[in-house]
Amino acid sequence: MDEADAADLTAEQHLKRALARRHATLPAIGQCYSCAEPVEGSLRFCDRDCLDDYERVEKARRMNGRME
Secondary structure (H helix, E strand, O other), X not given: OOHHHHHHHHHHHHHHHHHHHHOOOXXXXXXXXXXXXXXXXXXXXXXHHHHHHHHHHHHHHHHOOOOO
16 A cells, blocks of 8 residues: 555545534434435445535525424
8 A cells, every 4th residue: 555545545534534423413324314325334424425415405494494
């Protein structure tokens, strides 16, 4: 493994931890809350795009008074 591979691995690990912590109040259900793709462990989202999509939709629901 060269330095670039090690850096990629480290960045991926940091992203996974951040995605898991960001919505710790959501129970881990084994799939992404945005697209329903399988996710491992305590993750709630499969990637940053799905996290951003979920937050955008939730913000719109709150602004429209829909907390369902």
